[in-house]
Amino acid sequence: MSGGAPEGDRQRRERIAENLRAVRERVATACEKAGRSAQDVTIIAVTKTYPASDVRILAGLGVTDVGENRDQEAAPKAAATADLPLTRHFIGQLQTNKAKSVARYADMVHSVDRERLAAALGARARIEGRELCCLVQVNLDPDSAAGVIGPRGGADPRDVPGLADRIAGEEGLVLGGVMAVAPLGGDPAEAFARLRAVAEDIRARYPQARVVSAGMSGDMEAAIENGATHLRVGTALLGDRGPNVG
Structure with a gap:
């Protein structure tokens, strides 16, 4: 067959388009129920383990925000799709020694859970001449202890104000708000209600910090x-690829 995309590519695009329509419908229905506008909710397509070709399909379907969990995958994928007008989100747990790389391509880092990481990101953002939006990742595990980062990351809620202050005061960084992952096996509504309280506290002190990054495929x-x-x-959006991914 001559002309057009190969059949496999066409089928992949159709599948992703169908999934995207379904996700947007879920968002619209949930927003209507909550008395909110769907325009106020941004869908970040998490493309972990999927190829750059899927990123291109998503962009062609009108998706403007993409997210990755691991720098070793995110950095080359960002380079391969640098021509696309995308907002790039780093959403996974981040080691301090990876801050140098992530600060080069990410527009928003969702997983800042300690002051040392904030300092490393700020230092690299200044070197790169970039402004990096950062979210405080909040540990919603009710059994968490102050200063202890759980298996899914996050600062204890009691430590969030201090970490927010550090991000806000770090040249090269902008405090965007908060992020969290619902604890495994718990009630996501209860967990996100606790995140909402933390977010409101941060917003009262920093009115521009309006981002609340919460919700994945199963609990949006x-x-x-x-x-x-x-x-x-x-x-x-993209299909099953194991637990705890989104």
Whole structure:
């Protein structure tokens, strides 16, 4: 067959388009139920483990925000799709020694959970001449202890104000708001309600910090009900690829 995309590429685009329509419908329904506008919720397509060709398909379908969990995959994929007008989100747990790389391509880092990481990102952002939006990742595990980062990352809620102050005061960084992952096995609505309280406290001190990054493929409705502005959606858009991805 001559002309046009190969059949496999065409089928992949159609599948992703169908999934995207379904996700947007879920968001619209949840927003209507919560008395919110769907325009106030950003869908971040989490493309972890999927190729740059999927990023291009998503961009062609009108997706403007993409997210990655690991720098070793995110950096080359960002380079391969640098021509696309995308906002790039780093959403995974981040080691301090990876801050140099992430600060080169990410527009928003969702997973700042300690002051040392904020300092490293700020230092690199200044070198790169960039302004990097950062979110405080909040540990919603009810059994977490102050100063302890759980298996899914995050600062204890009691430590969030101090970390927010550090980000806000770090040249090269902008405090954007908060992010969290619902604890495994728990009630996401209850967890996101606690995140909402933390977010409101931060917003009272820093009015520009309006981002609430919460909700993935399985719990986006609970997140929207509790004020999420950004959803991190992977599986519902691109297919199943194992637990805890999105």
